[in-house]
Amino acid sequence: MYTKDQERNLIEKTKELLKLSVKDIKSKQQAKDIIEKLREVIRYHDWRYYVLSNPVISDYEYDRLFHLLKDLESKYPEFITPDSPTQRVASELTKEFPQVRHLTPMLSLDNSYNEDDLREFDRRIRELTGLKTVEYSVEPKFDGAGIALVYENDILVRGSTRGDGIVGEDITPNIKTIKTIPLSARFSDYGIRTIEIRGEVLMRKDLFKKLNEERLEEGLTPFANPRNAAAGSLRLQNPKEVAKRKLEAFVYQITYAVDSQNNNLLGTRIKTHYQAIEILHDLGFKTPFKEIKICRGIDEVIDYCREWESKRDAYPYEIDGMVIKVNDLSLHNILGFTSHHPRWAIAFKFKARQATTKILDVVFQVGRTGAVTPVAKLEPVEIGGVVVSSVSLINEDFIREKDIRIGDLVLVERAGDVIPYVVKVVKEARTGNEKPIEFPRNCPSCGSPLVKPPGEAVWRCININCPAQVVERIAYYASKDAMDIRGLGKSIVKRFYELGFLRKIPDIYRLPYDKIKHLEGWGEKSVENLKKAIEESKRRPIYRLITGLSIRYVGKVTAKKLAENIRCVEDLKDWSIENLERIPDIGYVVAHSIYEFFHNEENLKTIYELKELGVQTCKEEEKKKDIFHGKRFVFTGTLHCCSREVAQEIVEYLGGHASNSISRKTDYLVVGENPGSKLQKAQRLGVKTIGEGEFINMIKDYIPEELKEKINIEETEGKPDMPLFRGS
Ligand code: IVH
Numbered sequence: 001m002y003t004k005d006q007e008r009n010l011i012e013k014t015k016e017l018l019k020l021s022v023k024d025i026k027s028k029q030q031a032k033d034i035i036e037k038l039r040e041v042i043r044y045h046d047w048r049y050y051v052l053s054n055p056v057i058s059d060y061e062y063d064r065l066f067h068l069l070k071d072l073e074s075k076y077p078e079f080i081t082p083d084s085p086t087q088r089v090a091s092e093l094t095k096e097f098p099q100v101r102h103l104t105p106m107l108s109l110d111n112s113y114n115e116d117d118l119r120e121f122d123r124r125i126r127e128l129t130g131l132k133t134v135e136y137s138v139e140p141k142f143d144g145a146g147i148a149l150v151y152e153n154d155i156l157v158r159g160s161t162r163g164d165g166i167v168g169e170d171i172t173p174n175i176k177t178i179k180t181i182p183l184s185a186r187f188s189d190y191g192i193r194t195i196e197i198r199g200e201v202l203m204r205k206d207l208f209k210k211l212n213e214e215r216l217e218e219g220l221t222p223f224a225n226p227r228n229a230a231a232g233s234l235r236l237q238n239p240k241e242v243a244k245r246k247l248e249a250f251v252y253q254i255t256y257a258v259d260s261q262n263n264n265l266l267g268t269r270i271k272t273h274y275q276a277i278e279i280l281h282d283l284g285f286k287t288p289f290k291e292i293k294i295c296r297g298i299d300e301v302i303d304y305c306r307e308w309e310s311k312r313d314a315y316p317y318e319i320d321g322m323v324i325k326v327n328d329l330s331l332h333n334i335l336g337f338t339s340h341h342p343r344w345a346i347a348f349k350f351k352a353r354q355a356t357t358k359i360l361d362v363v364f365q366v367g368r369t370g371a372v373t374p375v376a377k378l379e380p381v382e383i384g385g386v387v388v389s390s391v392s393l394i395n396e397d398f399i400r401e402k403d404i405r406i407g408d409l410v411l412v413e414r415a416g417d418v419i420p421y422v423v424k425v426v427k428e429a430r431t432g433n434e435k436p437i438e439f440p441r442n443c444p445s446c447g448s449p450l451v452k453p454p455g456e457a458v459w460r461c462i463n464i465n466c467p468a469q470v471v472e473r474i475a476y477y478a479s480k481d482a483m484d485i486r487g488l489g490k491s492i493v494k495r496f497y498e499l500g501f502l503r504k505i506p507d508i509y510r511l512p513y514d515k516i517k518h519l520e521g522w523g524e525k526s527v528e529n530l531k532k533a534i535e536e537s538k539r540r541p542i543y544r545l546i547t548g549l550s551i552r553y554v555g556k557v558t559a560k561k562l563a564e565n566i567r568c569v570e571d572l573k574d575w576s577i578e579n580l581e582r583i584p585d586i587g588y589v590v591a592h593s594i595y596e597f598f599h600n601e602e603n604l605k606t607i608y609e610l611k612e613l614g615v616q617t618c619k620e621e622e623k624k625k626d627i628f629h630g631k632r633f634v635f636t637g638t639l640h641c642c643s644r645e646v647a648q649e650i651v652e653y654l655g656g657h658a659s660n661s662i663s664r665k666t667d668y669l670v671v672g673e674n675p676g677s678k679l680q681k682a683q684r685l686g687v688k689t690i691g692e693g694e695f696i697n698m699i700k701d702y703i704p705e706e707l708k709e710k711i712n713i714e715e716t717e718g719k720p721d722m723p724l725f726r727g728s
Pocket of ligand 1: 108109139147253342347
C-alpha cells in the first residue's frame with residue numbers, strides 16, 4: 001500500500017500539519033493546499049489504524065488533524081469532496097433505502113461439506129477446462145452481511161445490500177461510515193474506470209459480545225450472532241448510529257472491472273483472483289490477503305480447509321467455512337455460472353454451530369438488578385464441541401415473539417464462545433402436548449410482586465433486599481469484571497449468605513475465617529487463599545469498585561469513563577445529572593441512574609463502610625511502580641492494544657528496558673499478530689515468550705494517566721494470546 005519512503009514522508013507531513021491552526025491559513029489557495037494534505041495524511045492514518053491495527057499517532061493527534069480539516073472545509077465549503085474523510089457520517093437521517101440494480105447478479109455459492117464433495121468439484125473443473133491440475137485460491141468464508149461496492153473514476157459511488165441478488169438496497173450513507181472501506185481509491189493506476197467489488201460486512205466477535213451485554217443491560221433483545229448484528233446495524237436508519245457499531249468490511253471478489261473504453265479487464269489485464277486481491281489490498285482495502293493460499297490441486301485445498309477448521313475459534317471474526325476459487329480468471333469466463341452460483345467456486349462449510357433439542361422445563365432466575373430471566377432447561381446437546389443444557393430465553397417478549405413452549409423442539413445456535421441462543425421453534429414437530437410458558441407475577445426468590453416499567457421488556461423484582469438479588473450483587477462485586485476476588489464465586493457467596501456470614505457487600509471484609517475453616521470443604525490453606533484474595537481486592541483501581549456496585553446501566557466501560565473524571569468514588573454524590581451527561585457516551589438515562597444511586601443513603605453508607613474497611617475508593621497518587629525493574633523486553637508482530645512505541649514507553653516507565661533485538665539477556669518476548677523471525681530466535685535461545693494478553697495483564701493496573709489514552713485494553717480482550725495465523 002505505502003512504501004517505506006512514502007510512510008516516512010506522510011509522517012513528516014503529519015508533524016508539519018499538527019503545528020498548524022485555522023488562523024495560520026491566509027489565502028484560499030493555501031487552504032486548498034492544506035486541505036489536500038490533510039486528506040492525504042488522514043487516509044494514511046485511517047489505514048494504519050483500521051486496516052493494520054497499528055497506528056503511528058495518538059487518537060488525540062488524529063482528532064486534531066480531523067478537526068482542522070473539518071474547520072477548513074466549513075470555512076471553504078467549495079473544497080468539500082464526496083471522498084473527504086469528513087464525509088463518512090452523513091448528518092441526514094436516511095428515511096428508507098432506495099433500490100438499485102447490481103452491475104452483475106449477486107449469486108450464492110455452491111456448498112460442500114466433505115472431502116468427497118470437493119474432489120467431485122475438482123473433477124468437474126478438470127473436465128470442463130481440460131487441465132490436469134488446477135490452481136485454486138482458498139480463503140475464509142466470512143459470515144456477515146454481503147455487500148456490493150461500486151467505484152467510478154476512483155470514487156466510491158455506491159454501496160448496496162444483496163437484496164434478491166438482482167436488485168439490492170442502496171445503503172451508501174451507512175457503508176460510508178465503515179472505516180475499512182476507502183471512500184476513494186486509485187483504481188485508475190490499474191486502468192480501471194468502473195469496478196464492482198463484493199465483500200462482507202462483519203462485526204468483530206469481541207465487539208459483538210460487548211454490544212450484546214449492553215443491549216441486555218438496556219432491556220433490549222440481544223442479537224443471535226455477529227452476522228445478525230452486522231446486518232441489523234447496516235440497516236439502521238441513522239448513519240451516526242451505524243458508525244458507533246464499529247463495523248468492518250472484508251472485500252473478496254472483483255466481479256466487474258472495465259477501462260475507459262468499456263473493455264473487460266477480468267481475465268485479461270487482471271489475470272488471477274490472487275492478483276485481484278493483491279490490487280485491493282494495495283489500494284488500502286481490508287482483504288483476506290494474509291489468509292489466502294494458492295493451492296495446486298485439490299489435496300492441498302483439503303489440507304488448508306482442515307487447518308482453518310481447527311483454528312476457527314481463535315480467529316477474531318466469525319467464519320463459517322472456506323471458499324475455493326479457480327485462480328485463473330480467464331477460466332472463469334469459460335466455466336461461467338448456473339442461475340444459482342458460479343461454476344468456478346465452491347464453499348466448504350464447517351460443522352454447523354446449531355442443533356435442535358427439546359425444552360424440558362423453564363426456570364426463572366433473578367439477576368443482580370432484579371431482572372427476572374427465563375432460562376430453558378434443555379435435553380443436553382452438543383454444539384461445536386460443547387454440551388449445552390440450558391439457554392436463556394431473554395424476556396417475556398422474546399418468548400411471545402417466537403411462541404416458545406415447554407416440550408418444543410428448538411433450533412439452538414452457539415456461535416464461538418457466545419452464549420447459546422434460541423433461533424427458532426421447529427413448529428412442524430409439535431404434538432399438541434406442548435405447554436405455554438407461564439411468566440411468574442411474583443419474584444421466585446422473595447415472593448414480592450414483579451413490576452415491568454412502561455417501555456421496558458423486562459420484569460423486575462424491586463425488593464432491594466431480595467435474597468437472590470443480594471447474592472447476585474455480592475457475587476458480581478467479587479467477579480472477574482469487578483473486584484476480581486478469586487475463590488469467591490457464586491456458589492460460595494450463596495453458602496455464606498445462607499450461613500449469615502454475608503448479607504451485604506462490606507461483609508466480605510469481615511468474614512469469620514475461624515468459623516469458615518471448620519466448614520466442610522474448607523481448611524487452613526483454602527481460608528488463607530481466600531483471605532489473601534480479599535485483602536488484595538482492597539487496592540484495585542476505582543473503576544473496578546464502581547463496576548462492582550451494580551449501578552444500573554453502568555458496566556465496566558461506563559465505570560472507566562466515570563473513573564477518569566473523578567478522584568474518589570464518593571465524590572459522585574456531588575455530581576448533578578447535567579454534569580454527568582457532559583461525560584462522553586453518558587446519556588440521560590445512564591446519568592439519571594448514577595444520580596439516583598449516589599442520592600440513596602444506603603448506597604452511600606455502603607461506600608463509606610468499604611472505605612473504612614480499607615477498600616481504596618480514591619485514585620492513588622501517581623506513584624511510579626518499578627514492577628519491571630531491570631527486565632528486558634522485546635516485541636514482535638502487531639499489537640492490538642497500542643503501537644509498539646507506546647508498549648515500549650510503558651516498559652520503560654515501569655523500570656524495564658525495551659529493545660528491538662533479541663539476545664540471551666532478553667527476559668520476555670511479547671508476541672503480537674503475525675510475529676516475525678524473532679519468535680523462532682527466542683525459542684532457540686530459550687527466551688520466555690508471552691502473548692499480548694499476558695503482557696496487558698502485567699501492566700494493566702499500572703498504566704500512567706498520560707499513556708492511558710494511547711492504550712486500549714478492550715482491544716486485546718478476546719484476542720488469542722498466541723496468534724495462529726500465518727506470518728506475513
Ligand atoms: S465469493 C461471485 N468469497 O458467502 C462471487 N463469497 O453463501 C461469489 N462469502 O454470497 C462470492 N465469504 O456473500 C465469496 N471469501 C468469500 C466469501 C463469500 C463470504 C459470502 C457471499 C456469498 C455467500 C454464499
